[in-house]
Amino acid sequence: MPAAKAPSPESEATVLSVLTQKSVTEELKAVVTKEAKSFDIETSKPVDETGSPTSAACKPARKLRNCISKEQKRKMQKRERKNQNQYNLLVKEFAKNPFWTKSQIVHLSQSMGLKENQIYKWNWDMQRKQKAKYPDASAVS
Numbered sequence: 001m002p003a004a005k006a007p008s009p010e011s012e013a014t015v016l017s018v019l020t021q022k023s024v025t026e027e028l029k030a031v032v033t034k035e036a037k038s039f040d041i042e043t044s045k046p047v048d049e050t051g052s053p054t055s056a057a058c059k060p061a062r063k064l065r066n067c068i069s070k071e072q073k074r075k076m077q078k079r080e081r082k083n084q085n086q087y088n089l090l091v092k093e094f095a096k097n098p099f100w101t102k103s104q105i106v107h108l109s110q111s112m113g114l115k116e117n118q119i120y121k122w123n124w125d126m127q128r129k130q131k132a133k134y135p136d137a138s139a140v141s
Contacts, residue, residue, distance in 0.1 A: 082114065082118075082122075086112045086113075086114065089108070089111075089112060090108070090112075090119070090122055090123075090126075093108060094123065094126050098123070098126065098127055098130065099127075100119075100120075100123050105119045105120055105123070
């Protein structure tokens with residue numbers, strides 16, 4: 001019978017590290033599943049069925065940015081600028097009447113493809129800019 005080959009120290013270390021990683025991962029998942037349905041290994045945070053961090057992960061930090069996924073952060077960070085046609089239309093409407101009603105804002109929003117809060121904010125900023133430029137004019141007509 002041939003003599004049994006002794007395992008090399010490198011192969012033993014590899015086997016041990018793989019076993020250790022598996023057992024640690026399994027234990028970690030077992031602990032986390034008590035609080036959440038699954039665990040995101042990249043972010044080291046528990047996640048629920050939707051894939052977003054659970055409230056258990058958010059409570060200690062108490063910061064909104066820890067409770068938002070990477071995709072949601074990207075959407076929040078990227079703003080969409082108004083094109084020249086949209087800007088010209090806003091300026092023209094502002095020249096007609098600088099004090100817009102909710103119905104005017106809704107109509108402009110639908111016709112230009114912008115959000116209502118974008119239209120409102122633009123109007124608010126322009127009113128403030130005009131007020132700063134002409135402080136004596138209390139009511140601009």
